Amino acid sequence: MDGDRKPELQIKPGRYEDAALGFRNHWYPALLSSEIGEEQLVPLTLLGENLLFKRIDGQVYAIADQCLHRGFKFSTKPECFTKNTITCWLHAFTYNFRNGELVAIPSAPDSRLIGKRHLHSYPVQEINGMVFAFVGDMDPPPPxxxxxxxxxxxxxxxxxxxxxxxxxxxxxxxxxxxxxxxxxxxxxxxxxxxxxxxxxxxxxxxxxxxxxxxxxxxxxxxxxxxxxxxxxxxxxxxxxxxxxxxxxxxxxxxxxxxxxxxxxxxxxxxxxxxxxxxxxxxxxxxxxxxxxxxxxxxxxxxxxxxxxxxxxxxxxxxxxxxxxxxxxxxxxxxxxxxxxxxxxxxxxxxxxxxxxxxxxxxxxxxxxxxxxxxxxxxxxxxxxxxxxxxxx
The missing domain is CATH 3.90.380.10 (Naphthalene 1,2-dioxygenase Alpha Subunit; Chain A, domain 1)
Structure with a gap:
């Protein structure tokens, strides 16, 4: 699996002419640090993908802005019942914002999906007053x-x-x-x-x-x-x-x-x-x-x-x-x-x-x-x- 390979061995370059949406598996600046406060939700589109950012206890996290159940966009009507979670307004599927893990479904509290399904979680690094996000699949991402x-x-x-x-x-x-x-x-x-x-x-x-x-x-x-x-x-x-x-x-x-x-x-x-x-x-x-x-x-x-x-x-x-x-x-x-x-x-x-x-x-x-x-x-x-x- 790619997760067992070094990042440099996962590289498959593509043509510049085809890169209308940019290059995948790279780090990009997403925000200035001043643009996201504590527990603030910030939706952004990067490389055609919808991301949702949140600062929790000082650290910025990013997940896919799309519920796994029916594809609802969280930022349309965000619900947060704890600082560490995001809840889908449509059916209340609730996820851990730090890693994307599905943690609760009120209508099916014993669902086999809980703890086994994850939103895509984007690696984030904040440095020099800027928030960088890694848009890709490499595990681990390059430095x-x-x-x-x-x-x-x-x-x-x-x-x-x-x-x-x-x-x-x-x-x-x-x-x-x-x-x-x-x-x-x-x-x-x-x-x-x-x-x-x-x-x-x-x-x-x-x-x-x-x-x-x-x-x-x-x-x-x-x-x-x-x-x-x-x-x-x-x-x-x-x-x-x-x-x-x-x-x-x-x-x-x-x-x-x-x-x-x-x-x-x-x-x-x-x-x-x-x-x-x-x-x-x-x-x-x-x-x-x-x-x-x-x-x-x-x-x-x-x-x-x-x-x-x-x-x-x-x-x-x-x-x-x-x-x-x-x-x-x-x-x-x-x-x-x-x-x-x-x-x-x-x-x-x-x-x-x-x-x-x-x-x-x-x-x-x-x-x-x-x-x-x-x-x-x-x-x-x-x-x-x-x-x-x-x-x-």
Whole structure:
């Protein structure tokens, strides 16, 4: 049985093109810690599956939001007669929230099903102000450290999760764009750049190579991902063109200086399975930007953002959390990354009803996207499909 095998031996990768619902058997952020209080029930859909979360004695648990009897969705009208249980409103089947075990049926208190049937229980880990859930069947699941960017769990590293918003497009559109440096064109008018007086390029050109071979692939033990080649690229701050006798010009709103070129080249972007971006340093020196694209269904995902930096004392951590929530959540998300959601929605609506990738006409700069798709296809732990919720 799979439960007797090591997690790495249970992996059956699937094609990126088929992963409309994401990759199964991976850890995903589900909530910010601040979004679930003691004994609070929070229903969520992840990868097309309905989950129900609850914090009990400080720890967060998650079960399938679906009664085993007739499939009733608990969150439609939740009933909890003890802090550790959930009762189906339809026929009062009652389950242990900590492990999904069926513990009582009022109309059949001696039923042979009691103690022998279980709701699917999702492994949960809460760390760095975020609640991660493992959507899959591996027993035991792989370590969380294999599904987050390197350094995210390091001792002495403080992470503040601040953004968890819905995005009305398939998660792959966001992932494809997030790691592609040439999407920076969309940010040229963002208030974030003016607020920090930061020259920012409108395009990115690889010098002395190509976007297929300059990217570093990380496929050894631990997280699997790609590291970009911005240090080997030329940022473009101004571009002119001619059409039908007219000249057009596009340029950064803030004229670049020598430091602007050095600063851009020092930024390192990377993308990691199952769909997490890391940018360092960003938005300023000493800070790291993280974002996740968490599948909800075929046309929606949740967009998470967190920022990290080293902090030595509790006072340092509190000051950083305050800075994130009062400054970077506004400038970094509302005045910068929110533009990405608008762009991704434009691709989703522009290709509505068409198969994924069917309208693409790729160019030389699309190596970033194609290498990501290839790595994701080779190293995921399975493609999620719409099917019945597993039972035990």
């Amino acid at each position: 969380l450290a294999h599904d987050v960017p390197p350094g995210f769990l390091d001792p002495g590293w403080t992470v503040v999760g601040a953004v968890n918003v819905p995005s009305a497009c398939n998660w792959r559109l966001a992932a494809d764009s997030g790691f592609d440096p040439n999407h920076i064109f969309i940010h040229k008018d963002d208030h974030f750049l003016a607020a920090l007086d930061r020259p920012f390029p409108i395009a990115n050109r690889i010098v002395g190579g190509d976007t297929f071979h300059e990217i570093t692939e990380v496929t050894g033990p631990g997280p699997k991902g790609l590291v970009d080649a911005l240090g080997k690229s030329e940022p473009v701050f101004e571009f002119e063109f001619e059409c039908d006798g007219e000249r057009g010009r596009m340029a950064s709103k803030i004229p670049p200086n020598e430091m602007a070129y050095l600063a851009y080249g020092s930024i390192e972007g990377s993308i990691w399975l199952p769909g997490a971006l890391k940018v360092a340093p960003w938005p300023i020196l000493g800070m790291v930007h993280y974002e996740w694209y968490v599948p909800v269904d075929e046309k929606n995902h949740r967009y998470f953002i967190a920022w990290g930096k080293p902090c030595e004392t509790d006072a340092d951590k509190a000051a950083f959390a305050h800075e994130v929530h009062t400054k970077w959540k506004y400038l970094g998300y509302e005045q910068f990354n929110r533009t990405d959601l608008i762009a991704n929605l434009g691709v989703e609506t522009g290709t509505d009803g068409l198969p994924y990738r069917s309208v693409e006409n790729l160019f030389e700069g699309d190596g970033y996207t194609l290498v990501w798709r290839r790595l994701a296809s080779q190293h995921n732990r399975g493609v999620q499909t719409r099917r019945g919720i597993p039972t035990a």
